[in-house]
């Protein structure tokens with residue numbers, strides 16, 4: 001059986017091609033696994049390559065007895081995975097159809113590599129994983145060894161095949177119809193966001209050539225940190241035909257989620273709003289939804305983190321001065337995410353000063369839900385939605401609806417070697 005390797009030569013710092021040539025091919029050869037390598041030549045290409053490979057495999061399987069699940073090796077970042085998931089899975093999700101099982105091996109050659117660094121959190125000393133790295137040729141450096149962990153799990157049947165949870169976002173126009181813009185129906189495998197995070201991704205893309213690596217996210221954050229985004233948000237439990245899953249809110253003083261009844265409505269403005277699936281972090285050390293790893297959500301549920309300036313006891317209205325002052329509150333929260341999720345314990349005292357004390361009213365609100373609806377206030381800045389880095393604009397009077405996708409049945413869907 002042949003595997004397809006898709007390499008994105010421009011993701012991250014452009015390391016995919018060398019990693020495949022120098023480390024991946026020798027390992028596949030030593031395990032007698034035949035392979036085809038395809039390089040992406042433009043945005044969207046990873047998706048079309050995966051789709052035609054899988055359609056070819058389907059045709060083969062119809063002619064002979066079904067074989068093992070097809071395997072894709074993706075050398076790129078979260079955006080490359082996002083393209084594959086959308087090309088292969090979107091129409092099935094839209095039509096409530098099943099897809100065959102697709103097994104994915106990730107080679108983290110992107111910038112953020114959120115999913116990979118969740119599956120393989122970097123070791124504190126930056127060293128390789130001793131157990132699996134013993135199987136690599138002598139002299140393999142620690143960084144390369146780290147990038148080969150998903151591949152080694154696959155080759156040695158040594159790890160887990162973890163099903164990928166997806167969310168489906170629909171961007172609707174003012175009449176409630178799917179907006180006539182590219183990406184108005186889109187799947188995410190990592191993050192769906194609005195507000196500051198979506199603006200950061202938007203600016204970071206403009207900086208790609210200028211600022212290499214994750215540093216461009218910091219530069220982009222500085223440029224957008226003062227922004228507020230007007231919106232009305234609803235967090236919803238799962239639909240009745242799905243596993244029962246109420247909305248839950250994290251209580252930092254008890255260090256646990258508390259179940260809420262029915263729908264939760266949250267008035268803006270927002271500084272920050274994002275939801276994640278499959279990950280507790282968006283970069284190797286930016287752990288924004290930490291309980292996803294330590295207290296995983298039940299099936300059908302996503303994690304939501306949001307920050308609303310109106311919760312600050314010193315909030316005096318949406319003024320330029322008020323926005324400037326709030327930067328002093330949001331920055332420590334984002335820094336806390338870089339300290340292994342310490343942002344969850346940052347709260348306001350009665351005067352609006354922020355302190356590390358889980359007994360105080362938290363600055364970052366942390367929820368779990370099956371679905372959210374984001375309805376921008378007319379004239380506000382909150383019109384960008386980011387799905388794993390792809391940005392979609394909500395038309396005037398419209399809204400975005402993001403729901404966890406019901407799992408594919410009988411083991412179908414995407415599975416990642418971890």
Ligand SMILES: Nc1ncnc2c1ncn2[C@@H]1O[C@H](COP(=O)(O)OP(=O)(O)OP(=O)(O)O)[C@@H](O)[C@H]1O
Nearest residue numbers: 011012040041043076077078079080110111112113
């Ligand atoms: N040959 C190409 N030329 C230009 N763009 C490409 C090419 N191949 C793929 N792309 C685009 O490159 C983009 C970035 O890829 P990817 O997301 O994998 O890397 P990244 O953004 O550096 O990493 P991450 O998403 O983990 O931060 C994708 O959105 C894809 O559409």
